Structures are given as C-alpha cells and as structure tokens.
C-alpha cells in the first residue's frame with residue numbers, strides 16, 4: 047500500500063543524491079544557471095542542502111551510500127557522453143553549413159554566367175528607397191552583368207546585398223524581396239530592458255543597423271572645481287623615489303596649497319627627515335583606506351608598473367584619476383617623466399586631461415566547502431590579471447572553464463591567465479597572448495604552457511562572466527594569484543568567477559591613450575624592431 051511518509055523519504059533520498067552528485071561531479075555548475083550576478087538559484091540550493099542535511103542526520107545506511115556513489119559515477123558518465131554527442135552535432139552542423147555556402151556560391155556563379163541579373167534580398171536604403179524599389183523591379187529582367195554596379199545603394203551604410211540567384215525565377219520571392227521585415231535590437235544586460243544607451247552606439251533609422259558612435263573613445267577629464275587633495279603612493283626601498291617624494295610633497299603644499307596624503311610608512315620617513323613635514327596626512331586603519339576615494343581628488347604614483355598596481359589595489363571601489371611618474375625600469379602604465387613633474391602636474395591641475403579608463407577584473411573565489419554560493423570570500427579586483435596555476439604542485443593543472451553558461455574548455459598545462467586588456471602586455475604577453483589596446487573592452491583567456499598542440503589564446507567580450515573550476519578528479523590543487531600577489535589555494539571543487547568590475551582605473555595620459563600605448567610597446571618592448579631593408583638596385 048502507498049504510504050505518504052515513504053514518498054517523503056524517497057524525495058529526500060533523491061534530493062540528497064542530487065546534492066551528493068553536485069559535490070562529486072563537476073558538470074553540475076552547467077545545470078545551475080547564473081542568475082544576475084552569476085550565482086545559482088539560492089532557494090533551490092538551500093532546499094537541496096536542507097534536505098540533504100536532514101537525510102544525513104539519519105543513521106548511516108551503508109547500502110544507500112554505495113548507491114549514491116554509484117549513482118554519481120553513472121551521472122558523470124552520462125554527462126560525458128552528452129557532451130561528446132553535442133560536440134559531434136555542432137561539428138556536423140558546421141560542416142553542413144559550409145557545404146551549403148559552397149553550393150550557393152556555385153549556383154550564383156552559374157547563374158551569372160547565364161546573364162541573369164541577381165536580386166537584392168533586402169534593400170535597406172534610407173534616402174533612395176523609391177529608386178531602389180524601381181531597381182528591384184527592373185532587376186527581375188535579365189540584364190548584362192555589367193549593369194549590376196549601380197543597381198543598389200552600397201553608399202548608404204550597411205546594405206545587405208546578398209545574391210539569391212537560384213530564387214530569381216520564383217515569383218513569390220519578388221514580394222519577399224520588396225518588403226523588409228522590421229526589427230529591434232535589444233541589449234541583453236542582466237534583464238535590464240530600458241536599453242537607454244543603445245542609441246548612443248547604434249542608430250535604427252528605418253531598420254538599418256548603423257554604428258553611429260563607437261563604444262569607446264578618447265576620454266577627456268575636465269575639472270569643474272580645482273583639485274585640492276592629493277594622495278602620493280611610492281615604491282618602497284628606493285632612494286630616488288624617497289627624494290622625489292619629499293620634494294614633490296613640499297612643492298604641492300608650499301607652492302600649490304594642496305593637502306597631501308601619504309602612506310603611514312612614508313609619513314614616518316618624511317618626518318624623520320625633517321619635522322616640518324608634519325602637515326602630511328595619513329590613515330590608521332583599513333576603514334579609513336576604504337573611504338580614501340571620498341577624500342582624494344587624484345592619486346600620484348612614483349615607481350614602476352608595480353606601484354600603479356599597488357595604487358589600484360588600495361581602492362576596492364571607485365578610483366580617483368591616477369597620475370603615474372616613471373621611476374621603474376619598464377613603465378608601461380607610467381607615462382610621466384619625473385624630471386618634469388612640476389609642469390606635468392600644473393597642466394593636469396588645469397585640465398582638461400586625456401585619460402585611459404582601464405578595466406579591472408572582479409574575482410570571487412567560491413569554496414566547495416561553503417554552505418551556499420553566497421558564502422564567498424571578499425572579491426578581489428585586479429588591474430592586470432588573475433592567474434590560476436599549479437603553484438608548487440608538480441602535476442598538470444586541470445581546470446574546467448565556462449563562459450556564462452557555456453563550456454569553454456579544459457585547461458591542462460601550467461595554468462590559465464585571465465587578463466584585462468591593460469594586463470595584455472604583462473604576464474599574458476609572456477604566455478603568448480595578444481597585445482591589446484587598453485581601451486578595447488575584453489577579457490583575455492591565455493593558457494600557460496598548455497599540453498596541447500591546438501590551444502590558442504582567446505579574447506572574450508567584456509560583458510561575460512568566466513568561471514574556472516578545479517574538478518574533483520584533478521590530481522592536484524591549483525593556486526590563484528592576483529596581479530602577481532595574494533596567492534590563494536583552490537582545492538578540487540573550488541571555483542573562481544571573474545567578470546569586469548564596475549570601477550575602472552582612470553589613468554592620466556601623457557598624450558592620449560593610443561599614443562601612450564604605442565610609445566610603451568615601442569620603447570618598453572622594442573616591438574617589431576628590425577633593421578630596414580636596403581635598396582640599391584635599379585628602379586622599375
């Protein structure tokens with residue numbers, strides 16, 4: 047006879063089996079869609095956890111445990127088989143599409159040889175619509191090939207000009223070709239439907255998609271009130287930096303009446319040098335550091351790229367404009383020369399200044415041991431990159447990577463670098479990644495020594511969330527490091543989720559973003575330096 051209590055127990059066992067399988071397999075994150083900020087549905091997760099917890103309170107039953115292990119193994123095998131089937135299907139579809147494309151090209155070519163004029167599938171003209179409709183009608187009449195050049199309106203921005211040679215004879219296609227379907231583009235941004243920015247980038251006039259403005263341009267900063275508060279951050283253990291810092295602090299205070307903030311270490315150094323440096327301000331604890339962005343108009347760094355990274359890491363939220371003076375050996379992000387600091391700072395205080403908005407990556411480590419996925423550690427913001435590598439382990443790292451809800455790949459090698467475009471000239475470059483202009487929005491996905499012949503680096507769009515997971519069958523642990531610092535161990539089951547942070551680092555340019563970037567790769571890396579070819583032969 048059916049007993050409702052038995053059913054409840056059976057449900058609990060099922061729930062517990064699901065929870066158990068989530069802990070013992072690595073495919074389940076795919077079935078937990080990211081909601082909003084990338085976390086799975088909390089209610090479902092909590093319900094499952096609760097049921098599993100109640101189930102585990104019951105006296106252990108050996109047979110059930112064995113059953114669960116067997117069940118999770120079976121699930122893993124099924125998931126693998128499904129993935130293989132999906133990959134096979136995608137490859138077959140791709141091949142079919144390629145054959146279809148070739149076939150259509152061939153048909154079009156044959157028709158052209160038969161002197162039959164092609165028809166425009168959709169003619170998206172803006173101003174010359176009448177003319178085009180007429181042309182469409184005429185185009186149904188066989189014409190010499192030479193007449194085609196003035197047939198359509200390529201001069202009006204994007205104009206679909208597909209050749210449908212094989213459909214010319216079908217009268218029904220004539221009606222379809224003359225009438226254009228209307229559509230709208232919508233920005234799929236976490237369910238936000240207002241789409242208020244879209245007209246800045248794309249104009250929709252009469253259904254034509256035309257980029258009216260580029261998404262990213264040279265940005266100018268104009269002061270609306272005079273900057274008064276300056277934070278100076280300096281590379282430690284450098285005599286030249288210390289001397290420059292002392293001179294700059296005095297000039298800012300005495301000649302420009304600025305309030306100057308420095309790190310506690312630097313204040314001690316300055317006051318030890320001369321007591322009248324007592325005017326410099328500093329902070330005592332982390333709470334004050336968290337409020338620095340509300341007090342400081344701009345940040346000056348004295349050092350190399352490492353000092354710029356250090357400055358960025360002090361701001362866990364918004365960052366004031368950063369002016370970086372070069373006192374290091376490379377200085378990709380330090381465009382200002384320290385000898386001319388007075389002139390440079392005066393022109394910056396006056397404004398306007400060109401700035402580069404450097405995106406940062408926001409990284410969340412999610413522990414398998416956490417009771418739910420909201421129990422994460424504080425997010426870490428990086429200006430260059432987050433690296434997941436094998437650390438001291440001598441095994442290959444084995445990392446499963448997902449982009450939003452799509453499986454990307456498994457990394458088997460020394461590790462993986464997720465880099466900003468600013469970081470593209472740092473570690474990612476050394477691992478074979480492209481150099482990317484810092485204003486290009488994107489996330490670089492660069493493997494470190496992959497044990498594979500076909501693993502090329504990727505650049506993913508800036509709106510995605512990337513999840514890197516250490517699977518349960520990984521032989522070793524992995525380690526994450528953030529801008530080359532703060533190593534964190536990732537055990538099997540742990541994951542790291544990365545997306546572009548809402549707070550970029552605005553760095554002042556010497557000239558402008560592009561000029562500074564090109565100067566850095568030329569001077570810093572001697573990019574594409576080669577002796578010019580000589581020429582001493584006769585001219586044609």
Ligand SMILES: NC(=O)c1ccc[n+]([C@@H]2O[C@H](COP(=O)([O-])OP(=O)(O)OC[C@H]3O[C@@H](n4cnc5c(N)ncnc54)[C@H](O)[C@@H]3O)[C@@H](O)[C@H]2O)c1
Nearest residue numbers: 350351352376377378430431468469471472473476529530
């Ligand atoms: N194999 C490698 O190339 C490698 C290995 C480890 C770390 N790094 C880089 O070092 C960075 C940490 O820098 P640090 O100064 O604190 O350590 P560091 O003192 O070890 O210097 C690393 C070098 O990388 C350069 N660098 C840093 N950011 C750069 C950028 N965005 N573009 C071009 N060059 C850049 C620095 O100028 C410096 O010469 C990490 O974020 C990582 O990118 C590189």
Ligand SMILES: Nc1ncnc2c1ncn2[C@@H]1O[C@H](COP(=O)(O)OP(=O)(O)OP(=O)(O)O)[C@@H](O)[C@H]1O
Nearest residue numbers: 279280281282349350351352353356374375376377
């Ligand atoms: N204010 C700071 N406090 C603590 N550490 C800092 C500070 N500024 C920089 N650092 C660290 O000091 C190290 C060296 O700094 P930086 O890279 O600026 O100098 P560098 O090595 O001489 O320059 P380059 O990298 O161009 O050769 C970096 O690891 C950086 O993180």
